[in-house]
Amino acid sequence: MTYSQAVLNGDRLALARLLTQVENNAPDGRIALIELFPHTGRAHLIGVTGAPGTGKSSLVNQLALYYRKVENKRVAIVAVDPSSPFTGGAVLGDRVRMRDLSGDPHVFIRSMATRGSLGGLAQATANMVQVFDAAGFDIIIIETVGAGQSEVDVARLAHTTLVVEAPGLGDDIQAIKAGILEIADILVINKADRPGVENTEKALKSMLDLAHPTERVFRHHGSIMRTVAPTQDSSSRLMWIQPIQKTVSIESKGIVELAESIGRHVSHLRQSGDWAVRERTRLEVELEALIREALLNRFHEDVSQKEYDEALEKVVQRNISPWEAVKMLLNGRSK
């Protein structure tokens, strides 16, 4: 039986092995992704990002428990932690906070290292998410450390992105990273049992106020969108204003409210048509990445190392410009 058949049949070992193949961008993984693609597009993808130690893994644990117990949904978790830039190794410790989920056959947790590849992380994560989607998981939660462009890309994979803050990590506006409002659909203040929650909330609120002037221009998955300031009656339907939710993960407080907020976001996406827009944009980004990869690979097949090195040398010597070099190398192509 092929990987994809076994995965569609619910074989967990095959699923685990396929995730490895896909993560490694191995030929078996690529074949399975093609076969599984028609079975994707059903899951709700939830991104969870934020600084280390804010309680993301603990929160993911609680959310997954909620979806299992209250909504009886199948939950997959992809937990991403950084690789060491020096050795390429990693210690992936998110499972420590997710022990409540063990023993449940409808939960699948996979840890993943960033492996420091430019752009490769987002691609590998997207592909692993597709495997889980095809395998029939209703909810796929992606936990990433909120730092750097690739993590932003991972967050953008999701339909709903939670940005997690915690009191005491420096509560002024400057400390809360600029740009989080671009990716956050819901702001979570975890560790709400700790002193300083009010300050964190105040800082987030003033950030939100600044972000909602009369006309809002925002980057929506790479494209600039404009919305007119909401009037009282139409606002709740067409515009999503990021809510702030307070949680205490270790005491499972605020989790129901957070899950309800996520539910409202899903309804909003569906009603506004934004769900379809996000799906389309996600697939477009993926398609473009694949085209870029294929074209570059074709280029390197057609142009010999020698030609390339010679062109590079000419550029280094300032004999020709990089633009001319590109022209020369591309003209040398057979196709």
Add this chain to the structure above:
Amino acid sequence: MTDKKTSPEQSRRIRVLVAKPGLDGHDRGAKVVARALRDAGMEVIYTGLRQTPEMIAEAALQEDVDVVGLSILSGAHMALTPRVLELLKANGQTHVKVFIGGIIPDEDLQRLKEMGVAGVFGPGASTEDIIRDVQTAVAG
């Protein structure tokens, strides 16, 4: 420029699960070993304290690891180890190599090896030896 393909097939990294089965709270050794294996370029999934054999086998499956490392300083290794081996086998993970560390009396070494344990390391074991044996076991 050595590899210009934009998205080359990643060479498979060795993935190791480091777990502490049973009830003892001695986790220094497990953490030392986890860090050493990371520094040798491996991806180490650390699951923390008080894991049952069932939890360990389940995590090993989901993470598709090559190696399971158990750290046991409680004296319960002769009960916990065979159970983990059994469950790994039942899940179809027969290729997974199992290593044990902690307080393991010499008289148990032979029986652990017979059960199929790939290596045993006690107090003072050098991390270089551990890394080398793990790499050899996975390669072989």
